[in-house]
Amino acid sequence: MPAPIRLRELIRTIRTARTQAEEREMIQKECAAIRSSFREEDNTYRCRNVAKLLYMHMLGYPAHFGQLECLKLIASQKFTDKRIGYLGAMLLLDERQDVHLLMTNCIKNDLNHSTQFVQGLALCTLGCMGSSEMCRDLAGEVEKLLKTSNSYLRKKAALCAVHVIRKVPELMEMFLPATKNLLNEKNHGVLHTSVVLLTEMCERSPDMLAHFRKNEKLVPQLVRILKNLIMSGYSPEHDVSGISDPFLQVRILRLLRILGRNDDDSSEAMNDILAQVATNTETSKNVGNAILYETVLTIMDIKSESGLRVLAINILGRFLLNNDKNIRYVALTSLLKTVQTDHNAVQRHRSTIVDCLKDLDVSIKRRAMELSFALVNGNNIRGMMKELLYFLDSCEPEFKADCASGIFLAAEKYAPSKRWHIDTIMRVLTTAGSYVRDDAVPNLIQLITNSVEMHAYTVQRLYKAILGDYSQQPLVQVAAWCIGEYGDLLVSGQCEEEEPIQVTEDEVLDILESVLISNMSTSVTRGYALTAIMKLSTRFTCTVNRIKKVVSIYGSSIDVELQQRAVEYNALFKKYDHMRSALLERMPVMEKVTTNGPTEIVQTNGETEPAPLETKPPPSGPQPTSQANDLLDLLGGNDITPVIPTAPTSKPASAGGELLDLLGDINLTGAPATAPTPAPVPQISQPPFLLDGLSSQPLFNDIAAGIPSITAYSKNGLKIEFTFERSNTNPSVTVITIQASNSTELDMTDFVFQAAVPKTFQLQLLSPSSSIVPAFNTGTITQVIKVLNPQKQQLRMRIKLTYNHKGSAMQDLAEVNNFPPQSWQ
Amino acid sequence: MIKFFLMVNKQGQTRLSKYYEHVDINKRTLLETEVIKSCLSRSNEQCSFIEYKDFKLIYRQYAALFIVVGVNDTENEMAIYEFIHNFVEVLDEYFSRVEHHLPPFFFVLNVQRKFSSNELRKCRNDP
Numbered sequence: 001m002p003a004p005i006r007l008r009e010l011i012r013t014i015r016t017a018r019t020q021a022e023e024r025e026m027i028q029k030e031c032a033a034i035r036s037s038f039r040e041e042d043n044t045y046r047c048r049n050v051a052k053l054l055y056m057h058m059l060g061y062p063a064h065f066g067q068l069e070c071l072k073l074i075a076s077q078k079f080t081d082k083r084i085g086y087l088g089a090m091l092l093l094d095e096r097q098d099v100h101l102l103m104t105n106c107i108k109n110d111l112n113h114s115t116q117f118v119q120g121l122a123l124c125t126l127g128c129m130g131s132s133e134m135c136r137d138l139a140g141e142v143e144k145l146l147k148t149s150n151s152y153l154r155k156k157a158a159l160c161a162v163h164v165i166r167k168v169p170e171l172m173e174m175f176l177p178a179t180k181n182l183l184n185e186k187n188h189g190v191l192h193t194s195v196v197l198l199t200e201m202c203e204r205s206p207d208m209l210a211h212f213r214k215n216e217k218l219v220p221q222l223v224r225i226l227k228n229l230i231m232s233g234y235s236p237e238h239d240v241s242g243i244s245d246p247f248l249q250v251r252i253l254r255l256l257r258i259l260g261r262n263d264d265d266s267s268e269a270m271n272d273i274l275a276q277v278a279t280n281t282e283t284s285k286n287v288g289n290a291i292l293y294e295t296v297l298t299i300m301d302i303k304s305e306s307g308l309r310v311l312a313i314n315i316l317g318r319f320l321l322n323n324d325k326n327i328r329y330v331a332l333t334s335l336l337k338t339v340q341t342d343h344n345a346v347q348r349h350r351s352t353i354v355d356c357l358k359d360l361d362v363s364i365k366r367r368a369m370e371l372s373f374a375l376v377n378g379n380n381i382r383g384m385m386k387e388l389l390y391f392l393d394s395c396e397p398e399f400k401a402d403c404a405s406g407i408f409l410a411a412e413k414y415a416p417s418k419r420w421h422i423d424t425i426m427r428v429l430t431t432a433g434s435y436v437r438d439d440a441v442p443n444l445i446q447l448i449t450n451s452v453e454m455h456a457y458t459v460q461r462l463y464k465a466i467l468g469d470y471s472q473q474p475l476v477q478v479a480a481w482c483i484g485e486y487g488d489l490l491v492s493g494q495c496e497e498e499e500p501i502q503v504t505e506d507e508v509l510d511i512l513e514s515v516l517i518s519n520m521s522t523s524v525t526r527g528y529a530l531t532a533i534m535k536l537s538t539r540f541t542c543t544v545n546r547i548k549k550v551v552s553i554y555g556s557s558i559d560v561e562l563q564q565r566a567v568e569y570n571a572l573f574k575k576y577d578h579m580r581s582a583l584l585e586r587m588p589v590m591e592k593v594t595t596n597g598p599t600e601i602v603q604t605n606g607e608t609e610p611a612p613l614e615t616k617p618p619p620s621g622p623q624p625t626s627q628a629n630d631l632l633d634l635l636g637g638n639d640i641t642p643v644i645p646t647a648p649t650s651k652p653a654s655a656g657g658e659l660l661d662l663l664g665d666i667n668l669t670g671a672p673a674t675a676p677t678p679a680p681v682p683q684i685s686q687p688p689f690l691l692d693g694l695s696s697q698p699l700f701n702d703i704a705a706g707i708p709s710i711t712a713y714s715k716n717g718l719k720i721e722f723t724f725e726r727s728n729t730n731p732s733v734t735v736i737t738i739q740a741s742n743s744t745e746l747d748m749t750d751f752v753f754q755a756a757v758p759k760t761f762q763l764q765l766l767s768p769s770s771s772i773v774p775a776f777n778t779g780t781i782t783q784v785i786k787v788l789n790p791q792k793q794q795l796r797m798r799i800k801l802t803y804n805h806k807g808s809a810m811q812d813l814a815e816v817n818n819f820p821p822q823s824w825q
Numbered sequence: 826m827i828k829f830f831l832m833v834n835k836q837g838q839t840r841l842s843k844y845y846e847h848v849d850i851n852k853r854t855l856l857e858t859e860v861i862k863s864c865l866s867r868s869n870e871q872c873s874f875i876e877y878k879d880f881k882l883i884y885r886q887y888a889a890l891f892i893v894v895g896v897n898d899t900e901n902e903m904a905i906y907e908f909i910h911n912f913v914e915v916l917d918e919y920f921s922r923v924e925h926h927l928p929p930f931f932f933v934l935n936v937q938r939k940f941s942s943n944e945l946r947k948c949r950n951d952p
Contacts, residue, residue: 058842060854094847240911247911250904290903297901325872330903361871 004037005030007051014059027061038069046073047084054084054091067092067099074106082110082118086125095131104134111141119145120156127160135164139171146178151187158182158193162200172201172208183221188238188245191225195251202258212259219259219269226252226273230280241285253277253294260302267303274299278311289319289327293334300338313338313345320352325361332356332367339374350375354384357391365391369399373406381414385424393431400435404428408440418451422458430465433472441477446590448482456495459486463503467511471520477528480515483508484532485587488539505543509533513550526562530554534569538584548573707822713799713814717744718773720753720799722816724823734795734823736785742773744805751803753783758796762788773803795824827905828880828895833861835889864891874902885909 005013010030017023034049050069057063070092073085093100103125110122123145126138142164145157165172175197182194198218202209212218229244229252238245256274260267277295282288292315299312316338319331332353339346353375356368369391376384385407392403407428415421425444429436448458462479470476483490487508493500515521515529530551537547551573554566572580709723720740727733742748751771757763768783789795797816802809829848832841839857848856863875864884875882880895883905892909896902 057850059839060850060857062850096847240907246907247904250901254901286903287907290901290907293903294901326874326903326906329872329874360868363872363874363876 004033004045004049004052006048007055010052011055023059024061027056027059031056031061035065038065043076047078047081050084050088054088057091063092064097067097071099071102071106074103074110079115079118082121086121090125090128094129100129100131101133104137107134108138108141111138111145116150116152119153123153123156123160127156127163130160130163130167132167135167136171139164139168139174143174143178146175146182151185151190154182154185155187155189155193158190158197162193162197165197165200165204169204172205175201176208176211183218183225188248192248192251195222195248195255199251199255199258202255209258213263213266219256219266222252222256222259223270223273226256226277230277241287242282243285243287243291246287246291249277249291250294253291253298257298257301260298260304262303264303270298270302271305271308274304275308275311278308278315283318286324286326289322289324289330293319293330296334300334300341309342310345313342313349317349317352320349320356325359325364328356328359329361329364329367332364332371336367336371336374339371343375346371347375347377350380350384354387357387362396365395366399369395369403369406373410376410376414378414378416381410381416382420385411389424389427389431392428397435400432401437404432404436405440408443412447418454419457422448422451422454422461426461426465429472429475429478433475436474438474441474444478445481448478449485449587450589452589455482455486456489456500457498458482459490460495460498460501463490463508463511464501466515470511470515470518473522473525476515476521476525480512480525480528480532483512484528484535487532487536491540505536505540506546508536508540509543509546509550512536516550516554523559523561526559527565530562530565530569534565534572535584537573538581708820710816710818710820712738712797712816712818713801713812715812715814716805716810718742718748718801718803720801722819724820726823732788732790732792734787734789736787736823738781738783738785740773740781740783741777741779742775743777745775746806747775748773748803748805748810751781752801753781754800754802755785756798756800757787758793760789760791760793761795764788789824792825795819826897826899828897829856831857831860831891831893831895833857833864833891833893835865835891837861837865840890860893860895861891864893873906883909885913887913 014023014026017026030052034053037045037049046069050066050073053063053066053069057066066088070085070088073081074089076082076085089100089103093103107122107126110118111126113119113122123142126134126142130138142157142160145153146161148154148157161175161178165175179194179198179201182197183191185191185194198212202212226249229249232244235244238248240246243249256266256270260270274295278292278299281291281295283292296312296315299308304312313335316331316335319327320335322328322331335346335349335353350372353368353371356364357372359365359368369388372384372388388403388407388410392400392407395403407424411421411424415424425447429444448455451458459482462475462482466476466479470479487505489495490503490508491505493502495501512529512533516526516533521529533547533550537544540547551566551569554562555570557563557566572583576583707724707726709721711719712722713720718740719742720738723737723739725735725737727735738753740751740753749772751768751773753765753768755763755765764786766784766786768781770781773779773781787795787797796819798813799816800811800813802811804810826845828844828846830841830843830845831839833839837858839854842853842857844853860877860882863877863882864886867875873884875884877895880897881900881902882893882895883902884891884893885906886892892913894905894909896905
C-alpha cells in the first residue's frame with residue numbers, strides 16, 4: 001500500500017475542489033484510505049493520518065473513528081506522535097465519549113515526564129477536556145506542578161488548575177497554598193495565568209474572595225505589579241504598540257474590579273493606581289483605549305470616590321467623539337450601564353449621544369437609542385423628542401417597535417402639555433403606524449380619554465389622519481375608537497386648538513365603512529370600526545337609519561366576531577332600543593392602571609364578569625335582561641353627560657395605589673377579539689365604564705351600598721365621619737369617604753389625615769379636597785380611602801390627625817373600631 | 826470567556842476553528858456559515874462588534890481572511906480585538922505572510938497545541 005499522502009497534499013487537493021459535492025467526494029476517498037490504514041495498525045504513518053483526520057474534522061466531517069488512534073498516539077514514546085495524539089484528543093474527545101477515561105493513566109505518566117514539553121502537552125490536554133473524574137484523579141499532580149520553579153510549566157499548570165476548579169469546585173481549597181507565591185514571579189506568562197487563576201477563584205467563592213482581600217493582601221500586590229508595568233520603560237518582549245503587556249494590565253484591572261466590588265478598603269487602596277492608569281495611558285492606538293475601557297469598567301463597579309467616577313465618565317465622553325466606531329460602540333455600552341447611577345454626569349454628553357443616532361452602524365444606533373431614552377427628562381423632552389421622532393422615521397424596521405414604545409413611555413412621563421402629548425402620539429402613529437405594539441393601543445385610548453379638553457382636537461386630527469390612508473392598523477384602531485366616542489364633537493366643529501373642519505355625519509360614516517370593507521383591515525380593526533359605528537347611533541342625529549343598515553348587513557358576516565357584534569347591536573336596535581342611549585353613552589375618565597402591582601384584584605375586564613352567567617352565543621333574550629336590570633338599577637336616573645369625577649378620585653393613583661387599582665385592563669372594544677368569552681351586548685363596549693362607576697365614583701355607589709356610616713372621631717370640635725361603599729367587582733375592596741367638619745369658631749388649617757391598618761389589609765389614601773376645615777360646620781374636607789381586605793377580617797384602623805388651630809399645632813391619635821360589619825364582611 | 830475562534834475566508838470556507846465549549850459538529854457548520862454571513866454583510870463603516878444570539882462576535886479582516894472570535898458578555902471587546910491582531914502578528918513571525926492562505930491550516934496546526942482558552946494571550950511570551 002503506498003504511503004498515505006501528507007497533510008499538505010491533502011489540503012491542496014481539497015482546495016482544488018470546485019463544488020461542495022466534489023469536496024465531499026475527495027474527503028470520503030481519503031477517509032476510506034485512512035480507515036484501512038488504521039486497520040493495518042501502521043505505526044509510522046498513524047501520526048500523519050490522524051493529522052489529516054483532524055483537518056477533515058475541522059471542515060465539518062465526522063471523524064469519530066479516529067478517537068482510539070489518538071489514544072494510541074498518546075501512548076507512544078515519540079514526541080511527534082504524542083503531540084498529534086494530544087491535539088486529536090483535545091479536538092475529538094470530550095466527556096461524552098467513554099474512551100476519554102483511558103487517557104487518564106497516560107496523562108498521569110506524562111505529567112511526571114522528564115521532558116517539560118511532554119508535561120506541557122499533558123497539562124494542556126487536561127486543561128482543555130478533562131472530565132470531573134479525571135480532574136479529581138489528577139488534581140494533585142497539577143498542584144505539584146503549580147509549585148515548581150519552571151515557569152513554562154507553572155503557567156500551564158495554572159491554567160489547568162482553572163479548568164479543574166471549573167469542573168470540580170470543591171477542589172479549590174487544594175490550590176490555595178500554591179497561590180501564595182504566584183504573584184512574585186517575574187515571568188509575565190506565569191503572572192498572567194496566575195491572575196486568571198485568582199480571578200476564577202474569587203468569582204466562584206465568596207469565601208475565597210474574602211480570604212484574598214484580608215489575609216493575602218492581594219490588592220497591594222496587584223497594584224505594585226500594575227505600577228511596574230506602567231512605569232517601566234520599553235520592554236521589547238512585552239511591548240504592543242508602545243504599551244507594556246496590555247493583556248496583563250487588562251487582566252489585573254479585571255481582578256481589581258472583583259476585589260474592589262462592595263468593599264471600601266480595597267476600593268480605596270486602588271484609587272490611586274486607577275487614576276494613574278486613566279491619565280497616563282496613550283490613547284492614540286486601540287491598545288490604549290482597550291486599557292482605558294477596562295479601567296472605566298473597574299471604576300464604575302467598585303466603590304470609587306466621585307472624582308474618579310467623573311474622570312471615568314469623561315473618558316467615555318471622549319470615546320464618543322473618537323472616529324473609530326468600535327470605541328464609540330464600547331463607550332455607548334458603558335454609558336448605558338452607568339446612566340442609572342451617575343445620571344447627571346452622563347447628561348453632559350447628551351448631544352453627542354443624540355448625534356450617534358445618525359450613525360450608520362446598527363449596533364451603535366441601538367445603543368444610542370436606548371441611552372437617549374434613559375436620558376430623557378422634563379427639561380430636555382422637547383428637543384429629545386424631535387430627534388427621536390426623526391430617528392423613528394429613518395431607522396430600520398427592527399428598531400421601530402422599540403422606538404415607538406420608548407417614545408410613548410417618555411411622552412407619558414414628561415409631556416409638557418396635553419396638546420404636545422397628543423401631537424407626539426399622532427406623529428408616532430402616522431410615522432411608524434404598523435410597528436406600534438398592540439398593547440400601545442389601549443394605553444393610548446386611555447390617555448386620550450384622560451385629556452378631556454383635548455377630545456375635539458384629538459378626534460379631528462385622527463379623522464384627518466385616516467382620511468388619506470387607513471392601512472396602519474394601530475392608527476386606525478385608535479381613530480375608530482375616538483370617532484365612535486367623540487363623533488358628535490367632530491361633526492359639530494367645536495375644535496379650539498385648531499381650525500375646525502367641516503365634516504358631515506355621512507362623511508364620518510363613509511370613512512368608517514371603508515375601514516370595515518377594506519382588505520387591509522384586520523379583524524380587530526373591523527371590530528373597532530363596527531362598535532364605533534354603533535356608538536355613533538346615539539351621537540348622530542340624522543344617520544341612524546344608515547347605521548342600522550350597516551349593522552344589519554354585518555349580521556351575516558363570515559367573521560364570527562363581527563357577526564356576533566352585529567347581531568347583538570341589531571338586538572339593541574330592535575328589542576332594547578330604550579336602553580341604547582344609556583348603554584352607548586360617553587366613557588368616563590379612566591383611572592390609570594399600572595400593570596406591575598402585586599395585586600389579587602380580579603381582572604375587571606368586563607367580559608370575564610358575565611362569563612359564568614353566560615352561555616355561548618347567540619345571546620338570547622332573557623340573559624341580557626337580567627344584566628340590563630342590574631345596570632339600570634345602578635345607572636338610576638343619572639345624567640348622560642360625560643362624567644367628570646370630583647378631584648380626589650380622578651387623579652392617577654398615588655404612590656402605593658397600584659395595589660388597589662380596580663381597573664384591570666383597559667381592553668375596551670379590542671378585548672372581545674382577544675378574549676373569546678362571549679358577552680352580551682351591554683357589556684362589550686361599556687365594561688370599564690360600569691365597573692369604574694361602581695368603584696371609583698361614590699356618586700353611583702350610594703345606590704347599591706346601604707351601609708351605615710359611622711362617626712370615627714369626635715373631639716375638640718373636630719368630627720370625622722366615615723361613609724362606606726363596597727365594590728361590586730371586587731368584594732375585598734371597601735371605599736371609605738371621610739368627611740371632616742369643625743364646629744369651633746376658628747378654622748383648622750393645614751389639616752392632614754393619616755391612617756394605618758393592620759398588616760393583613762392594604763390601604764390607599766387619595767388626595768383630600770382641601771386642607772382647611774372651616775369653622776362653624778360651614779364646610780367639610782372630604783377624602784377617599786380605599787381598603788383592600790382579602791382575608792375579610794374585621795376592619796380596624798388607627799388614625800392620626802394634625803392641624804393648626806387657634807395658633808397652635810394640634811395632633812391626635814385615635815383608633816377606629818366601630819366599623820359596621822357590612823363594610824368588611 | 827472566549828467561546829470560539831474562527832478563521833474563515835471570504836467564500837465562507839473555514840480555515841481554522843477552535844471551540845472552547847462543546848458544540849455539536851453539525852451545529853458548528855451552521856454556526857460558522859451564519860457568523861461569516863453577518864461579518865461579510867458589514868461594510869467598512871460599521872464597527873467590529875456584532876451581537877449574535879447570546880455571543881458577542883468580534884471580527885477583524887486581513888485581506889481575504891476573516892478572524893472571528895465569539896465571546897460572552899464578560900469580555901472586554903477591545904482587548905479581544907487587540908488580541909486578534911496579536912495572534913496574527915505571532916503567526917506572521919513564526920510562519921510569515923498569514924494573508925497568503927496557501928496552507929494556513931498546516932501552520933496553524935502546529936500553533937494549535939498552544940491553544941487553551943487563555944493561553945492564547947501569551948503566545949508571544951512562549952519561548
